[in-house]
Amino acid sequence: MTLTAKRFAVLVLAVGSLEVLCRIGWIDRHTIVAPSEMAVRLWQLLASGSANDDILYTLGNAVAAIGLSIIIGFAAGAAIHALPRLRSILDPLLASYYAVPIFVFYPLLIVLFGINSIPLIIIGAMFGVVAMIVNTLTGLDRVPRALTKSARLLRLGRLQELYLVSLPAAGPHFVTGIKFSIIYSVIAVIAGEFILSARGIGFRVAFAYNSFDGRTMYALLLLLLATVSVVTLSLHAWEKSLHRRWGRE
Amino acid sequence: MIDFVLLIVLLVAVWEVLHNFIGEHALSSPAETLSYLWTYVGQPAFWPNARASFLALGYAVAIAFVGGLAVGLPLGLYRGAGDVADPYLVALFAIPKITLYPVILLLFGLTLSAKVAFGAIHGFFPVALFAMSGVRSIPRTYLKSARAMGLSSFDTIRSVALPAALPEIVTGMRIGLASTILGTLIGEMFAGTEGLGFVLFKAIDRNNVPLIMALTLLLFVVSSSANALLLAIEHRLHRRVATDLGVTL
Amino acid sequence: MTQRPATVPLASEKRGGTGTAEQHVKVEQVVKRFAPLAGGSEVHALGPVDLDLRRGEFFALVGPSGCGKSTLLDIIAGLTRPTAGEVTFEGRKVLGEPPEGLGMVLQEDASYPWLSVWDNVAFGLRRKSVSKQELVRRVDAALAFLDLNDFARAYPAQLSGGMRQRVCIGRTLVLRPRLILLDEPFGALDQQTRLLMGDELLRLWRETDATVLLITHSLDEAAVLADRVAVMSARPGRLIDIIETGWARDRTSEIVADPEFGRITAQLWSRLRSESLRAREQAERKR
Numbered sequence: 001m002t003l004t005a006k007r008f009a010v011l012v013l014a015v016g017s018l019e020v021l022c023r024i025g026w027i028d029r030h031t032i033v034a035p036s037e038m039a040v041r042l043w044q045l046l047a048s049g050s051a052n053d054d055i056l057y058t059l060g061n062a063v064a065a066i067g068l069s070i071i072i073g074f075a076a077g078a079a080i081h082a083l084p085r086l087r088s089i090l091d092p093l094l095a096s097y098y099a100v101p102i103f104v105f106y107p108l109l110i111v112l113f114g115i116n117s118i119p120l121i122i123i124g125a126m127f128g129v130v131a132m133i134v135n136t137l138t139g140l141d142r143v144p145r146a147l148t149k150s151a152r153l154l155r156l157g158r159l160q161e162l163y164l165v166s167l168p169a170a171g172p173h174f175v176t177g178i179k180f181s182i183i184y185s186v187i188a189v190i191a192g193e194f195i196l197s198a199r200g201i202g203f204r205v206a207f208a209y210n211s212f213d214g215r216t217m218y219a220l221l222l223l224l225l226a227t228v229s230v231v232t233l234s235l236h237a238w239e240k241s242l243h244r245r246w247g248r249e
Numbered sequence: 250m251i252d253f254v255l256l257i258v259l260l261v262a263v264w265e266v267l268h269n270f271i272g273e274h275a276l277s278s279p280a281e282t283l284s285y286l287w288t289y290v291g292q293p294a295f296w297p298n299a300r301a302s303f304l305a306l307g308y309a310v311a312i313a314f315v316g317g318l319a320v321g322l323p324l325g326l327y328r329g330a331g332d333v334a335d336p337y338l339v340a341l342f343a344i345p346k347i348t349l350y351p352v353i354l355l356l357f358g359l360t361l362s363a364k365v366a367f368g369a370i371h372g373f374f375p376v377a378l379f380a381m382s383g384v385r386s387i388p389r390t391y392l393k394s395a396r397a398m399g400l401s402s403f404d405t406i407r408s409v410a411l412p413a414a415l416p417e418i419v420t421g422m423r424i425g426l427a428s429t430i431l432g433t434l435i436g437e438m439f440a441g442t443e444g445l446g447f448v449l450f451k452a453i454d455r456n457n458v459p460l461i462m463a464l465t466l467l468l469f470v471v472s473s474s475a476n477a478l479l480l481a482i483e484h485r486l487h488r489r490v491a492t493d494l495g496v497t498l
Numbered sequence: 499m500t501q502r503p504a505t506v507p508l509a510s511e512k513r514g515g516t517g518t519a520e521q522h523v524k525v526e527q528v529v530k531r532f533a534p535l536a537g538g539s540e541v542h543a544l545g546p547v548d549l550d551l552r553r554g555e556f557f558a559l560v561g562p563s564g565c566g567k568s569t570l571l572d573i574i575a576g577l578t579r580p581t582a583g584e585v586t587f588e589g590r591k592v593l594g595e596p597p598e599g600l601g602m603v604l605q606e607d608a609s610y611p612w613l614s615v616w617d618n619v620a621f622g623l624r625r626k627s628v629s630k631q632e633l634v635r636r637v638d639a640a641l642a643f644l645d646l647n648d649f650a651r652a653y654p655a656q657l658s659g660g661m662r663q664r665v666c667i668g669r670t671l672v673l674r675p676r677l678i679l680l681d682e683p684f685g686a687l688d689q690q691t692r693l694l695m696g697d698e699l700l701r702l703w704r705e706t707d708a709t710v711l712l713i714t715h716s717l718d719e720a721a722v723l724a725d726r727v728a729v730m731s732a733r734p735g736r737l738i739d740i741i742e743t744g745w746a747r748d749r750t751s752e753i754v755a756d757p758e759f760g761r762i763t764a765q766l767w768s769r770l771r772s773e774s775l776r777a778r779e780q781a782e783r784k785r
Contacts, residue, residue, distance in 0.1 A: 099472030246611035
């Protein structure tokens with residue numbers, strides 16, 4: 001069996017078992033809903049378009065947060081890399097950044113900006129930016145000295161060297177950074193919507209839970225799971241193919 | 250050492266500036282926060298809550314670490330299984346766990362188990378992923394010689410795989426610990442009747458800004474200290490492993 | 499690799515003629531000291547070194563590890579400034595920037611993994627003011643000369659170490675350098691490949707009429723390839739001897755059969771042996 005077939009088999013097995021356990025009543029209907037029902041409900045939601053507004057809202061927030069994370073993260077990473085003193089000062093902060101419960105600032109942001117997209121985007125960006133910074137730093141660190149040396153020998157200016165050699169050489173790490181920025185930004189946006197929001201997928205999930213609407217809740221979770229998986233795994237696969245094509249590391 | 254002091258100074262300065270800019274109703278000043286924290290820690294209400302949190306955290310960390318290793322180590326050892334499982338682990342790591350929260354509540358109810366479960370699922374994935382990666386990057390010759398000596402799988406893991414992959418396993422634990430702390434905290438916020446997370450939740454609800462800041466500061470200090478400790482261990486292990494392989498750093 | 503491609507115009511326009519022993523590169527009293535690392539003392543790495551390279555000659559430099567050969571090359575290439583002394587290339591001082599007309603091949607693989615072989619070779623030329631047709635012509639010619647035609651669309655990761663080194667040589671070649679510096683370019687390759695690459699290098703040298711300065715730790719390689727071989731002392735590196743091989747220009751690796759080859763390598767080793775012992779002592783003392 002090929003690898004893909006095996007993976008598919010595992011998925012089928014897991015979902016199948018859950019389905020069976022739900023159907024025969026081993027798992028309480030009120031606790032977990034059968035996968036088939038989840039899928040049906042999701043289809044209903046998507047077909048009727050009733051979830052579209054929330055989906056677009058969350059998507060918009062996520063994309064904005066991700067965009068900010070990547071751009072600010074990359075710029076900051078490149079700047080910090082160029083200033084070794086600054087880097088050694090900021091190092092402990094970067095290493096322990098994810099130890100801070102960032103979400104505590106979410107209420108503060110709401111006080112400042114109101115219950116709308118802005119706090120969500122900001123908190124999403126705050127959560128994702130450091131992943132990009134750290135990976136940018138690692139990427140620039142790992143540019144082999146031979147490559148920058150050869151660029152100098154070819155009489156490239158400093159900016160040309162950065163743009164034509166260092167950046168492409170650090171490419172795979174940027175992809176890793178983008179992958180994690182996406183993951184963390186989405187987590188923060190959804191968590192924010194879950195905690196306090198008037199719209200969005202996170203809000204809808206919380207609402208469904210509070211209304212004891214298990215089917216809708218699980219349908220939305222399924223949507224979330226599927227979307228996040230597809231995006232993350234595509235990036236993951238691209239990352240791997242880059243590493244393979246380059247033959248390094 | 251001086252760089253660390255500079256960092257603290259920088260952070261406090263930024264904090265102070267933000268406080269002046271944003272205003273007291275959203276952000277209390279460093280001085281205020283510290284004095285509030287000092288008083289709060291002295292109050293009778295504090296220690297029972299702290300103890301409850303530590304208990305929940307302890308259980309969650311134990312489950313996350315043991316579970317993560319129990320899954321990650323064999324998957325690293327058996328490449329076939331590891332290849333199949335890899336995308337699932339990555340995808341599940343990317344899911345905003347907060348959305349699984351209703352599921353956990355449905356399964357466990359408003360109990361300690363819910364808090365612990367929530368914390369554990371946050372920490373499980375980094376530990377498992379890094380452990381798997383760590384074992385995979387063990388030079389094949391180590392494992393071949395173990396097999397040649399007739400070691401059972403369990404013994405191979407215990408005396409060869411585990412020590413060789415230790416640096417990366419510790420990295421996973423470090424990230425897992427930070428995630429578990431956050432997870433348990435969020436768990437307490439929603440399912441708790443006690444614990445620091447619960448206190449934080451009430452503080453957010455009542456917009457008790459100094460308390461929010463004080464607790465955040467406390468959590469940050471505890472979390473980053475644990476992080477720094479594990480980081481130091483990690484560096485030691487990396488140096489040791491590197492010299493064992495004949496490479497001098 | 500036995501087929502000779504049609505003569506390709508790789509030689510640069512300015513030819514000094516191999517008859518004249520014209521000074522192409524002049525190294526005068528070059529010294530290099532490195533600032534002390536944490537808690538150490540200043541390191542006197544190199545010099546003083548005096549060296550004259552004649553235009554069009556093939557010059558090799560051998561010496562024990564750590565004696566400063568690479569540092570000297572970096573200084574000549576303009577990558578580092580000497581602490582004292584100066585380097586002149588074609589009458590102009592070399593000062594902290596690689597001069598025009600100079601090419602260098604490094605010890606490590608410097609091929610760019612994100613570019614195809616063709617794009618790798620074309621890389622340096624793109625930034626020069628040559629027409630598109632000229633660029634294509636030169637790159638194609640270089641690939642043909644280095645026998646990489648079949649791999650033009652491949653990526654470095656798919657090639658062997660030797661081929662990747664050829665890509666790096668190609669990248670330097672298209673710029674028509676008049677001085678080519680080689681820092682142990684075959685260091686990472688196996689012996690057979692090294693011998694074949696040596697022949698390639700001689701062919702390159704003849705076609706381009708360039709002055710070549712090769713650093714190697716292989717005495718055999720230096721003895722076969724070079725017109726003159728200099729022996730460098732252990733750190734701080736100084737030139738202790740220069741041996742003329744007197745080989746004909748159209749030599750190949752087959753001259754290893756010549757008894758003169760044995761004499762030359764014996765001479766080199768006798769100079770080098772004591773220096774190598776000293777270098778080893780230095781390294782052990784450091785530990």
